[in-house]
Amino acid sequence: MYIIKTGTYLDLSLLVILIIAMYYYNKIALAGKLPPLRKIPAIEAITEGVGKSIEENKPVHYAMGASGGQLYSQLVSMTIVALAFLHYIARLCAKYGAKLIVHMPYQAESIPLIEAMVRDGYKVEGKPELFDISCLRYHGYGALTWTQSVTASYDAEGVGLNLSIGIFYSDCPISLEMAKIKGGLNVGGTGRWIMVYAFAMMCDYVFLGQEIYTAGAIISQNPYLLSGVFVEEVGKYYSYILLILGFIAAALGAGAAFFAL
Amino acid sequence: MSEKPTTFWEKIGKIDYRWLYALSLIFTIIPIIQPLGLPIQVSEGTIGYFNAIDKLKPGSVVAVSFGASLALLDEQEAQYLATWKMLFQRELKVIFYCTYADSPLIIQKHLGSVVKPENYGKKYGVDYVVLPYAPLGEAGEASFAQNIRGVYPNDIYGTPLDQIPMMKNINDQSAIDLVIFMYTSCTDVEWPIRQWVVPYKKPVIVATLGCCGPMAVPYYPTQIQGFLSGSGMGTEIEIVSKNPGPGAMMSDAKNLGILPFILFFILGNISYLGRRFVTKEVKK
Amino acid sequence: MILSYFTPFEVFAQFKGIATNWVVIISAVTVAMGLVYMTNAQIKMYQRNRTPLQLAYVLTTYFFFFAFLISGLAYPGDINSREYQWWFQNIYGNVGATVYAVMFFTLASSAYRTFVVSSIEAVALLLGGMLYTLRQIPLFQVYIPWIVPLGEWVLLVPNTAGGRGAVVAAALAALVVGIRTLWGKEVTLEVAS
Amino acid sequence: MAAFIDILGGLVGTFFIISVLSMLWKDNPIFRIGQQAIIGATIAHYILLNFKSALNNAVLPMLSGNFWLFIPLFLGVLMYTRLKNEIAWIARYPTSVLVGIGTGVMIAGTMRGQIIDQMKNTVLDFSKSIASGDSMGIFNYLLIVIGVVTSISFFTFTREHKGLLGASAKIGRIFLMISLGANWSGELVWYLTQLIGRLSWIINTVIKTMLLGG
Numbered sequence: 001m002y003i004i005k006t007g008t009y010l011d012l013s014l015l016v017i018l019i020i021a022m023y024y025y026n027k028i029a030l031a032g033k034l035p036p037l038r039k040i041p042a043i044e045a046i047t048e049g050v051g052k053s054i055e056e057n058k059p060v061h062y063a064m065g066a067s068g069g070q071l072y073s074q075l076v077s078m079t080i081v082a083l084a085f086l087h088y089i090a091r092l093c094a095k096y097g098a099k100l101i102v103h104m105p106y107q108a109e110s111i112p113l114i115e116a117m118v119r120d121g122y123k124v125e126g127k128p129e130l131f132d133i134s135c136l137r138y139h140g141y142g143a144l145t146w147t148q149s150v151t152a153s154y155d156a157e158g159v160g161l162n163l164s165i166g167i168f169y170s171d172c173p174i175s176l177e178m179a180k181i182k183g184g185l186n187v188g189g190t191g192r193w194i195m196v197y198a199f200a201m202m203c204d205y206v207f208l209g210q211e212i213y214t215a216g217a218i219i220s221q222n223p224y225l226l227s228g229v230f231v232e233e234v235g236k237y238y239s240y241i242l243l244i245l246g247f248i249a250a251a252l253g254a255g256a257a258f259f260a261l
Numbered sequence: 262m263s264e265k266p267t268t269f270w271e272k273i274g275k276i277d278y279r280w281l282y283a284l285s286l287i288f289t290i291i292p293i294i295q296p297l298g299l300p301i302q303v304s305e306g307t308i309g310y311f312n313a314i315d316k317l318k319p320g321s322v323v324a325v326s327f328g329a330s331l332a333l334l335d336e337q338e339a340q341y342l343a344t345w346k347m348l349f350q351r352e353l354k355v356i357f358y359c360t361y362a363d364s365p366l367i368i369q370k371h372l373g374s375v376v377k378p379e380n381y382g383k384k385y386g387v388d389y390v391v392l393p394y395a396p397l398g399e400a401g402e403a404s405f406a407q408n409i410r411g412v413y414p415n416d417i418y419g420t421p422l423d424q425i426p427m428m429k430n431i432n433d434q435s436a437i438d439l440v441i442f443m444y445t446s447c448t449d450v451e452w453p454i455r456q457w458v459v460p461y462k463k464p465v466i467v468a469t470l471g472c473c474g475p476m477a478v479p480y481y482p483t484q485i486q487g488f489l490s491g492s493g494m495g496t497e498i499e500i501v502s503k504n505p506g507p508g509a510m511m512s513d514a515k516n517l518g519i520l521p522f523i524l525f526f527i528l529g530n531i532s533y534l535g536r537r538f539v540t541k542e543v544k545k
Numbered sequence: 546m547i548l549s550y551f552t553p554f555e556v557f558a559q560f561k562g563i564a565t566n567w568v569v570i571i572s573a574v575t576v577a578m579g580l581v582y583m584t585n586a587q588i589k590m591y592q593r594n595r596t597p598l599q600l601a602y603v604l605t606t607y608f609f610f611f612a613f614l615i616s617g618l619a620y621p622g623d624i625n626s627r628e629y630q631w632w633f634q635n636i637y638g639n640v641g642a643t644v645y646a647v648m649f650f651t652l653a654s655s656a657y658r659t660f661v662v663s664s665i666e667a668v669a670l671l672l673g674g675m676l677y678t679l680r681q682i683p684l685f686q687v688y689i690p691w692i693v694p695l696g697e698w699v700l701l702v703p704n705t706a707g708g709r710g711a712v713v714a715a716a717l718a719a720l721v722v723g724i725r726t727l728w729g730k731e732v733t734l735e736v737a738s
Numbered sequence: 739m740a741a742f743i744d745i746l747g748g749l750v751g752t753f754f755i756i757s758v759l760s761m762l763w764k765d766n767p768i769f770r771i772g773q774q775a776i777i778g779a780t781i782a783h784y785i786l787l788n789f790k791s792a793l794n795n796a797v798l799p800m801l802s803g804n805f806w807l808f809i810p811l812f813l814g815v816l817m818y819t820r821l822k823n824e825i826a827w828i829a830r831y832p833t834s835v836l837v838g839i840g841t842g843v844m845i846a847g848t849m850r851g852q853i854i855d856q857m858k859n860t861v862l863d864f865s866k867s868i869a870s871g872d873s874m875g876i877f878n879y880l881l882i883v884i885g886v887v888t889s890i891s892f893f894t895f896t897r898e899h900k901g902l903l904g905a906s907a908k909i910g911r912i913f914l915m916i917s918l919g920a921n922w923s924g925e926l927v928w929y930l931t932q933l934i935g936r937l938s939w940i941i942n943t944v945i946k947t948m949l950l951g952g
Contacts, residue, residue, distance in 0.1 A: 008551050011849040015547075018724055026730070038895045071833070072568040072840035074847050077719035080726065080837075084733040106784065108579045109572040109836060112820035112829040113734075120736050134589035138579040140777040141784035142637075144644040148758065148773040155765035156590075170648065173925070177651035178761075181278065191715040193708055197918040197925075200670070201655040208914065209711040210893045213718035216733075224730040228721045233896050235717035239857055240887065246861035255865050259858035278654040282762050285650065286937075289930075293938050302687045331634075332641060335935025336928065471681060471931070472924040475700045492931055493683050507938070514934040515927070516684040522653040522926075526660055526675070533661040543663075546842025564839045567810040570796045571832055574814025576788035580781055581821060598767060602774045609778030617786040624786050631747065633783065639751040639936070640776050643758040646933035650762055652926045669912045673919025674926075681927040700920050702878045706885020707917030709856045710910060713886070714893035716852035723845045726837065734837065 009261040014238055021234040022227070029223035037229055040215050042187050042205035046163060049185040050092045053160025058184075059099040061159050062089050063175060064166030065190070066139070066146030069110025075167050078191045079110065081216040082166030083117050088219045089163055090121025094130055101157065103150050105166075106141050143171040151178045164188030164203075165212055168195045176202035189215075268540050274532025276525070284521035292513035299516050301509075306478070307497040309487025311347075313439060313466045319352035321438035322431060326402065326453070328360040328444045329367045333470060337443070339495025339508030340468045341367075342376055344441065346504040349381035349389075354427055356437075358392040358405065358413060361445070365394050365417055386425045393417045399449075402456040406434040440465045447473035454484045580610075673699055748944040755936050860886050885913040 004012060028034055053060045064082035071079060086102065093100040104114055115136060122131040139149035151174060154162075162179035164172065168190040180186050180202055189199050189207025199206045207215050213232070217225035249258035266275045291297075317323070325344075329337060348355050359365045368391055372378055383389055392413040395401060405412045409432060415421050422428045430436060440463055442453040450467060457463040464486050467477055471491020481488055489498055492515070496508030536542040546564065549557035587603050613632070620626035624633075660671040679685040680696020725731045757772025792811070800807040813832035820829040864883055867875035888910030891903060899907045 002553065004551055005553050008850075010854050012551055014720075014849055014853065015724075015845070018720060022721070022724060022728070035896065038898055040895075070840070071836040072565075072572075072843060074844050075719075076837060076840035076844050077722035077726075080722055080731060080733050087733065087736055104579075104582065106579070107572065108577070109575045109817060109833075111575075111578050111582065112817055112826070112833055115820060116826070116829075117733075117736065132589075133582070134585045136582050137586050138582040138781075140579070140583070140780035141787075142641070142780055144641045145776050145780045147644055148640075148761070148769075149777055151761055152765070152770055152773045155761075170645065170925075173648045173651050173655075174644065177655055180655075191719065193711040193715065193917070194921055196711070197922040198652075198655075200915075200918050201659045201922065202651075210714040210718045213715070213722065214895045220732060222732045224725060224732065228718075228725055229895050231721045231724075232714075232717045233894060235720065235853075236714065236890055236894070239713055239717070239853060239890065242854065242857045243861060243883075243887070246857060247865070250861055250865035255862050259854065259862070278650075278657070279763065281654055281657060282650045285653065285933075289934055290937055290941070293934065293941050299684055300687045301683050302690065304686075304693070331638065332645075335642070335938075336931050470928070472928060475697050478697060478701075491681070491927075493681065493686075496683065510938065511931065511934055512683040514938075515682055515930060518649075518930050518934065519678070519682050519927075522656065525653070525657040526671075529657045530661050533663060546839060547846055550846035565843075566795065567813075568836055568839050570792055570807065570810035571814040571817070571836060573788040573792040573795075574811060575817040575832075576785050578818065578820070580785070583777065583781065601767075602770055605771050605774040606778040609775040610782045611778075613779045613782035614786065617782065623790065624783070631743075633779075635747045635751045636754055636776065636779055637783070639754045639939075640758055640772070642932055643755045643936050645929050646936050647758060647762060649926060649929035649933050652922060652929060656922070656926075666911055666915045669915035670919040673916035674923045675919075677920045677923035678926060681923070698878070699916060700924075702881050703885060703913050703916040704920040705917075706882040707889050707910075707913035707915070708921075709860065709882070710886045710889025710892070711914060711917070713853055713856050714890055716848045720845060720848050720853075723841045723848075726841045727845075734834075 007260055010242070010259070014235070017238055018231055018235055021231045025227035025230045026224060028230075029227035032223075034223070034226055034230065037214065037218060037226070040207065040211055040218065042189070042203075042207050042211070043215050043218055045185070045187045045205035046089065046161070046219075047092060049161025049163065049187055050089075050096050050098050052185055053098045054096055056158070056160050056183075058158035058160035059101045060089060060093055060161045060163065061101050061103065061150075061153070061179065061184070062086055063103040063150060063162070063164040063188075064105060064114075065164070065168040066105055066143035066171040067107065067169055068166035069105035069107030069114070070167055071107070071109055071113075075191075078167045078212070081191075081212050083113055084216040084220055084225075085163065085165040085212075086114065086117045087121050090118045091125050094122040094125035094127045097130075098160070100135050101153060102136050103146070103153070104136055104138050106139070106146060108138075111136075111138070143169050147171045147174045150175045154178055154182045154184070158182065159184035161185050161187065164190075164199070165207070166190060168192060168198070170195075172198045173202070180204075268536070268542070270532050270535030270540055271542070272532075273528045274536070276528065281521055281525050284524075285518055288521055289514050289518035292517055293510055296510045297513045297517075298509065299513050301493075301496055301500060301512060303497045303501055304494065306474075306481055306488040306490070307494050307501055309482055309485075310466045310468075310489055310498060311487065311501045313464055313486040314344075314347050314351070314441075317351065317353060317439055320354065322354045322356065322436050323348060323439045323441060324405075324437045325355060325357045325441045326360055326397075326405075326443060327357050327364045327368055328446075328449070329364045330361055330445050331363040331367065333445050334367065335511075336470050336492050337445075337468065337495065339492050339499060339506050339511060340489045341371060341443070342506045343495065343498040343502050343504045343508070344468065345371060345376040346506075347498075347502045349376065349378050349383050350504075353388075354431075355389040356392065356409075356428075356431070357389065358397075359394040359417075360397045360401070362394055362396075365391075369417070386420075387427055390422075390425055390427055391417045399452045399456065402452050406437075406456055406461065408433055434461045434463060437463060439463070441468065442466070443468045445470055445473075447476045450477045450480060450485075454480060458484050673704065745948050748948045752940050752944050755940060856886070884909070889913045 122128050139146045159179050159182050162184040186203040187205045188203050189212045214229050217229050249255050266272045440457050453465045457465050466487040468489040474490025477488040492511040496512040499506045499508045549561040591599050617624045617629050620628045662668050676699045677696045679692045685692050754772050757768050761769045796807045796811050816832050817829050819825045864879040867879045888906045891906040892910035
């Protein structure tokens with residue numbers, strides 16, 4: 001009996017390579033020797049949007065998707081990134097005195113994390129008293145209900161900046177377009193490629209797919225997160241090598257066997 | 262939409278969206294009230310789908326894997342209704358087996374009030390049988406092919422299959438002459454190929470959503486004998502089988518409903534080109 | 546979880562089964578929390594805008610909340626009863642389908658704004674969008690028959706290529722977040738603690 | 739003439755359809771009443787659904803001897819400590835359990851399905867087309883290989899997009915844009931079908947059949 005299941009060798013090699021790369025880049029990052037990352041314009045637009053909101057006396061809306069509170073699914077990483085952005089926007093709102101409205105996902109189990117993020121954002125900026133729990137909005141079950149309620153909130157309270165980062169399904173084409181029509185500055189992105197089109201077409205500044213993860217690292221300026229971007233690049237080299245080895249194996253008539261490893 | 266447009270070119274690029282919405286609504290409603298009968302081109306997949314049913318010998322057994330969703334019914338109802346009519350118009354034995362939670366509700370409604378089998382002289386238990394919902398998945402499809410009673414011991418009314426006359430000699434794939442696989446998740450097209458075509462060489466036709474059509478195309482005609490995707494091909498099967506249904510109205514409404522958008526798309530580009538080359542308001 | 550993926554040992558598969566069952570139970574129990582936050586927001590909205598209309602909005606929410614809660618408990622068969630499903634389908638079914646319908650309008654207006662020939666990227670976006678749209682409309686299939694293979698080519702070739710690259714890149718990033726979380730270096734979760 | 743209950747259902751459904759559609763015009767009380775109603779209804783539905791699940795999957799099995807299920811039930815209850823700020827820290831334990839399990843699920847599922855299999859399809863489709871000698875197939879699958887390689891390169895952040903990487907990223911961006919356009923299009927026509935379905939339901943089912951008895 002083998003210790004490792006057949007059909008998972010390639011997976012294991014990828015995992016091991018990423019862990020080694022993470023260990024290596026963490027060391028470099030902690031020594032402060034990481035090279036700078038390419039700029040993502042949408043990051044700067046967030047601060048611009050907060051300024052616009054204050055100027056127009058309208059709130060900043062933050063949405064992580066109607067189903068954006070998934071903690072135990074395949075998409076948990078996107079929830080974690082969305083929480084990082086939530087912390088960031090809460091800090092900016094506390095710092096500059098903008099009103100923040102958070103449209104929470106329907107997964108109630110994510111609420112403790114969401115509240116903790118917002119509270120801590122205000123606390124870090126030394127203004128915990130500005131936190132108002134009624135800024136955390138719960139809109140019931142399902143993406144379609146959420147969409148309606150978020151639109152109603154734009155109508156009733158106005159929208160200066162609409163920052164939408166996280167897991168989005170069919171909820172974003174309405175919420176993004178309505179924020180745009182109501183005059184809001186739309187900034188956002190999702191890792192779900194099938195819905196990125198809505199962000200690309202409706203946002204003033206967009207994070208395309210993977211960019212949300214990189215942007216999450218940049219806004220945190222945390223060495224572990226920044227080093228993660230370099231680890232991702234190692235993963236990309238791995239996929240290129242896989243492609244080349246796959247072609248060689250296919251030329252030798254063993255393409256399918258190679259990928260079954 | 263906040264700054265007021267000044268030039269003509271700017272104005273046609275910043276028309277209030279509500280005009281687009283209103284026009285789309287009006288153009289969509291017209292064919293619903295009065296179908297226009299705009300031309301339809303029948304595609305090869307539809308002809309293949311029709312022929313697969315049409316060439317069956319009297320007494321053949323058809324297994325319908327019915328994975329229909331209420332939320333997506335508008336997209337597929339025309340396909341379903343035309344298929345039911347075709348099946349009941351011929352001397353066939355039909356097994357409907359539900360593979361999605363909403364499917365029993367839909368099939369009961371269809372056979373209860375829309376396409377009544379008794380109007381075609383068909384009797385429950387003799388000419389057709391409806392099996393309840395079971396979350397089959399691909400493994401379940403394989404099990405069904407090997408032993409129908411292992412997956413569905415009873416029909417939708419709780420009657421054991423052994424007590425249903427039609428099912429007397431139908432135990433597994435060997436009795437099935439055609440599989441109609443109806444599904445809503447695009448990649449599921451591979452299931453009947455892997456579980457019916459490859460191991461048993463059974464003829465298979467499929468019906469799915471419009472967006473899933475391109476994923477079914479590569480399997481036609483080598484592995485599947487025909488396919489329907491979306492309400493467009495639902496209309497086509499209505500025409501080919503001479504069974505009018507909701508598809509014609511759907512296609513007309515689609516044809517007209519998209520026109521305001523195309524008009525606005527053209528206006529948007531004229532506006533951009535005008536502002537770039539005539540008034541030079543925008544640079545490359 | 547990871548060991549159950551890589552190793553053939555039954556004990557890990559059993560643990561995986563138990564763990565996935567537990568998370569469903571934990572999240573099921575937490576479900577009423579949303580009601581507390583919704584109530585907070587409703588009270589605040591009414592305090593800010595003490596009008597009869599605002600009061601009507603608040604009362605509507607709670608009327609429907611209790612109506613569904615009671616009817617979901619009162620009928621034999623609870624939420625699976627015919628009566629409960631009748632109400633739920635007539636309201637939620639129609640709202641759901643209509644919200645999808647509204648998206649047709651929002652997608653159309655966003656394309657009016659963005660489908661302009663302003664750059665190579667924008668042209669690629671509008672070509673991908675328009676060719677496949679026309680391919681799906683019956684009238685264009687009749688009068689421009691070559692749109693069918695062209696539209697399908699767009700979907701099966703450049704769309705597959707671009708989508709595949711984007712999915713791989715996002716998956717690698719998600720994987721890195723996951724490894725970092727298990728390593729205990731995910732600062733986002735440290736903040737929450 | 740249709741039964742009263744069907745007519746009532748039709749009218750209720752029509753009200754909610756119009757309520758949702760009216761948001762496109764502007765904010766109005768019909769939209770807001772419909773929206774508030776649906777929040778209340780869905781929260782109740784969600785609570786009923788989950789409490790039933792907790793009852794069937796935890797409480798009843800626990801009462802019949804499976805005492806271990808007390809642990810997830812208790813962890814679920816701990817989540818509510820978030821509502822009292824002084825003891826809110828307790829909620830991190832059940833949260834950690836959820837995130838830990840979620841991360842394990844994600845890592846195991848992502849590597850094969852979203853990375854290795856994507857490369858596998860890219861290689862095998864291309865090599866099959868070469869074996870078959872279909873020149874159009876070879877061209878298409880070669881284009882896919884180029885598209886996959888260049889679009890991945892677009893997501894490089896550790897180097898500026900200049901030189902060879904810049905050219906590759908630029909080509910990759912075009913593939914990405916076509917993909918976004920195609921995704922948009924697929925959804926647009928589907929949503930149009932939904933619109934037709936709802937309008938047809940109001941006109942043909944509610945007005946013509948139920949109200950006018952046609």
